[in-house]
Amino acid sequence: MIMEEFLTFFVEMPIWLKAGWILFCISIFWILEGYYNFFILQYKKWNHARTNFVFLAFVMVINAGFGLIAAIVFLWLGKSDFGLLNFFSAPLWVELLLSILVLDLIAQYGVHYLLHKVKWMWRLHIVHHSDKNVDVTTGTRHHPFDFMIRESFALIAIVIMGMPVSFYFFYRILTILFTYFNHANLRLPIWLDKSLSYIIVSPNMHKFHHHYQLPWTDSNYGNMFSIWDRLFGTFVYGDFKKIQYGIEIADHIQDENIWVQLGLPFNKNVNSEKKVRI
Numbered sequence: 001m002i003m004e005e006f007l008t009f010f011v012e013m014p015i016w017l018k019a020g021w022i023l024f025c026i027s028i029f030w031i032l033e034g035y036y037n038f039f040i041l042q043y044k045k046w047n048h049a050r051t052n053f054v055f056l057a058f059v060m061v062i063n064a065g066f067g068l069i070a071a072i073v074f075l076w077l078g079k080s081d082f083g084l085l086n087f088f089s090a091p092l093w094v095e096l097l098l099s100i101l102v103l104d105l106i107a108q109y110g111v112h113y114l115l116h117k118v119k120w121m122w123r124l125h126i127v128h129h130s131d132k133n134v135d136v137t138t139g140t141r142h143h144p145f146d147f148m149i150r151e152s153f154a155l156i157a158i159v160i161m162g163m164p165v166s167f168y169f170f171y172r173i174l175t176i177l178f179t180y181f182n183h184a185n186l187r188l189p190i191w192l193d194k195s196l197s198y199i200i201v202s203p204n205m206h207k208f209h210h211h212y213q214l215p216w217t218d219s220n221y222g223n224m225f226s227i228w229d230r231l232f233g234t235f236v237y238g239d240f241k242k243i244q245y246g247i248e249i250a251d252h253i254q255d256e257n258i259w260v261q262l263g264l265p266f267n268k269n270v271n272s273e274k275k276v277r278i
Contacts, residue, residue, distance in 0.1 A: 003092045007166035010173055018173075022056075025177055029136040029184035038187040038203070038240075043133040051256045052131070056140035059147050066151040073155055074165045083162010096170070099163040101225070103171050107154035108223035113234070116218050121149065123265040129217065129247040130255045130264065134210045139183040143265060178224045182206040197237060201226050208236045212246040 077083060085095055115125040127143040142150070158168055178201065186203045188196075196202040201222045209220040219236040222229050229235035246255070249270060254260045264270060 003096075007092075007096070007164075007170055010169040011166045013169070019060075021173060022176055025180040026136055026140075029180050029186065033135060033185040036187045037185050038207070039185055039243075041133045041135065041185060045135070048131075048133050048135070048256055049137045051258050051261070052137035052141045054258045055127075055142060055261075056137075058144045059140060059142060062144060062147050062151065066148075066155070070155060070158070070165075070168070073158060074168075077159070077162050081162070082159065084160060085162045095163075096167055099161050099167040100171050100174070102161050103154065103157045103168070104222070104224045105228055106157040106160070107150065108175070109221050109228040109232075111150050111153040112221040112223070113232075115146065115149070116221070121146075123270075124149070126247055126249070126270070127261050127264050129210065129212075130253055130261065131210070132246040132255050134183060134185065134207070134245045136180050136184040138210075139179040143262065145265070175223060182223065194237065197226050199226060200224060201229075204240065205235075205237060207240065207243050208238060210245050211242070212244050212248045216243075217247070 085099070090098075115121045124143045124146040127146065128138070128141050131138045131141055154168075161167075182201050182203055183206065184203055188203060190204070193202045193204040197205040201220070201224060205220055205226065208216045211217055216236055216238070219234050220226075220229055221234055226235065253264060253267075253270065
């Protein structure tokens with residue numbers, strides 16, 4: 001009963017509280033990275049944030065649209081009893097954990113892997129990697145079409161599991177926290193960060209993913225759990241001193257110009273072929 005009431009809270013959360021959660025997560029890591037920054041970034045923080053917040057606005061609009069689609073999907077699931085969760089009986093917390101794991105695998109690790117490996121998807125995802133000053137706001141930086149692909153994969157995971165809407169809403173709250181935690185320019189003790197990386201995606205672990213060259217660019221795809229990277233051989237934890245943010249193939253592109261970034265995937269002057277140089 002307590003567990004059910006806990007999950008119901010996330011279903012009934014008003015929009016202002018969800019927006020407040022985003023603001024809280026950004027604010028807390030923004031403050032922390034100001035005092036415990038891992039890299040001293042030579043940039044104007046507010047100008048940089050302004051660009052990424054425009055992308056956040058796009059994300060929130062798209063999220064509202066997909067929310068309507070998700071509502072239809074959940075109504076259908078409730079009537080059809082479709083999905084893996086309907087084939088066995090388990091405690092609620094077990095079903096919740098399994099659902100979050102599948103969502104993280106498909107809607108985070110899986111789609112992220114494809115965004116790097118499928119050429120036309122990669123062109124969209126370049127926008128996220130073109131940020132030359134990765135900080136907490138980089139977590140909001142997704143081209144609108146990139147984010148639509150991500151949301152579509154989330155719907156696929158929902159259908160596969162046949163999960164209730166409360167599981168999905170709780171998952172969304174968790175992903176917001178992890179997204180900003182992973183991208184924050186936050187200095188954790190190496191022993192702590194490395195210990196965390198055995199289970200979850202830690203800030204230092206994700207920094208390698210934002211290195212401007214292969215093979216690190218194509219590594220550490222996870223968002224919440226690091227087990228997928230370890231399981232599928234895409235886990236990297238190397239020398240932090242070698243990390244350089246941005247993406248080599250778009251290094252000349254203005255990373256803080258929103259119009260340039262929106263058009264980046266369609267810019268024929270940008271060669272999307274990646275090269276191994278490390």
